[in-house]
Amino acid sequence: MQNNMKLYRGLLLLAATAILAVTAGCDPQGEKPPTAVSSSASASVASSSEKPSSSTSGSKQEAPKSVEVELYYPDATATKLVSVKKKLDITKEDKYNAAVHALMQDPKEKTVTGIFPKTAKLRSVRLQGDVAVVDFDSNIRKGFSGGSTGERFLVGSVVNTLTNFPEIKKVRFLLDGKEIESLAGHMDLTEPVARMNSLME
Amino acid sequence: MGLFGLTVTRFIRAFLLTMLCLGILSSLCMAASTxxxxxxxxxxxxxxxxxxxxxxxxxxxxxxxxxxxxxxxxxxxxxxxxxxxxxxxxxxxxxxxxxxxxxxxxxxxxxxxxxxxxxxxxxxxxxxxxxxxxxxxxxxxxxxxxxxxxxxxxKAAGSTEGVEGHTIVLDAGHGGSDTGAIGPSGLTEKEVTLAVTQKVRDILENSGAHVVMTRDSDRDVYGVNATDRQELQARVDVSLREPATEIFVSVHCNAFSSPSAHGVETYYYAGSPLGYRLAALLDEELLREGGLQDRGVKDANFYVLRHSAVPASLVELAFITNYQEERLLADDGYQSGLAEAIARAIGRYFSGN
Structure with a gap:
């Protein structure tokens, strides 16, 4: 009996160590430093106090307060993505984060519908070359409607909105900072996703 | 004799008592585990x-x-x-x-x-x-x-032409810890996909086909807590393990955030003409049988389609998030009809008409 107890304890210890070892090696992102995203060169800047300024006095130039962006929402019957122009406040965050944050709010327009679960949170959008890395928290899975169509339209609304910025060609999706393979079990999201033109027809 | 006899009797009594206790104990133990x-x-x-x-x-x-x-x-x-x-x-x-x-x-x-x-x-x-x-x-x-x-x-299952001697892998979408989508009245995608897929299996087997199921009960194919890749690859692996496999058909129910989305769609992997043919036949038969709106035959980067070694299609029978279609999906007779449609499409795929 005593021996047995010792054996169990030993096994437990071993299992605990194994679990630690596995979870420790579980960050596939490899801590890539996020690229700073402050450029707004290509967006149609709609700042209220925009003045033509020389390139040398850049430090004195007032940052634009808002930017007009095309957001892509699904229509109510999920037949296609529909673009809606919105002015986004970019005083607190860059236009990429502002655009995805705006997408996640249910639209007021009757012609389109929200696809994001209400509890989902955006952790960050950052640029790695021409790939936008969009990191959601795991609530995006919990409250999600699912379905091939649901999954394609959620992914498509983010990808098509972000690839509207000419500097972004593809979008990679993360969940809680970790790479994912799928969102609802249909799409293969192991690689960055290019613009989904089939959802625009 | 006197004293000796008494000691023996006492000894026997004590022995019997001990045995009785042991007996009760062991039967208690047995009751606790057996x-x-x-x-x-x-x-x-x-x-x-x-x-x-x-x-x-x-x-x-x-x-x-x-x-x-x-x-x-x-x-x-x-x-x-x-x-x-x-x-x-x-x-x-x-x-x-x-x-x-x-x-x-x-x-x-x-x-x-x-x-x-x-x-x-x-x-x-x-x-x-x-x-x-x-x-x-x-x-x-x-x-x-x-x-x-x-x-x-x-043997009461129907039969269909054209599938005899062919090997088909059927994949009932989701399962086990993954319910898939859930309808407004609580119907789960995983139960519908299993029921329909089992009916398709019965018809195909009844018609002389060899059918392999990725799952034949309410379970995860890889295991609980698997990553998406492990779970989806496990389904692809079922077809890889059976070298005779000719086609892979994955059965799903669709879902969307708004209940107004409705209809049938079938998917194939871009660049697979046979996958397209299979998806188109499935779409045609499902529409004829179920009478729902045609959302079309679409290509998509879906894991099980992309990684399949054989022509593959994923069918979305109907929207479980739509009230009317959820009711249809829960109906045994409607499920049987959809299963017959899928079996007919597979028969047409093999017989080339």
């Missing part, structure tokens, strides 16, 4: 709209482990080996009527009970399910071991 059969009965009932004959054995406690098997030389007998179980007061041999002929209950080894349920037909021709039900105090029902045998039987 299962005991308490009753047997058989009756007709309906499970998910299907009429079944139920063979029910009562147990004194939950947590029964059992193994199911058949022997080639006794095709009519279903054997159930119950671990750590005693037959209790159950009669050893019972004559039954109807599809079940007799039941034999035997403690073949100490605390290992074997049930032999003899049917009037070979077991492989029956559509049956063995499972345990937990104790239900509210309904005053004990733990039970249940064998449900469908009254229709497997």
């Amino acid at each position: 299962h005991e059969l308490t009753y047997f009965k058989s009756y007709e009932t309906t499970v998910d709209g299907e009429e079944v004959i139920r063979f029910e054995l009562g147990l004194n406690r939950d947590g029964l482990a059992y193994k199911e098997s058949t022997k080639a030389y006794r095709p009519n007998t279903l054997i159930l080996d119950l671990d750590d179980t005693i037959p209790g007061r159950l009669r050893h041999q019972m004559q039954l009527s109807g599809i079940g002929e007799s039941l034999k209950v035997q403690e073949v080894e100490l605390k290992h009970t074997r049930l032999q349920l003899n049917f009037t037909k070979p077991v492989e021709e029956l559509s049956y399910r063995v499972y345990t039900l937990s104790e239900n105090r509210k309904e005053r029902k004990p733990a039970r071991l249940v064998i449900d045998v469908s009254k229709r039987g497997k």
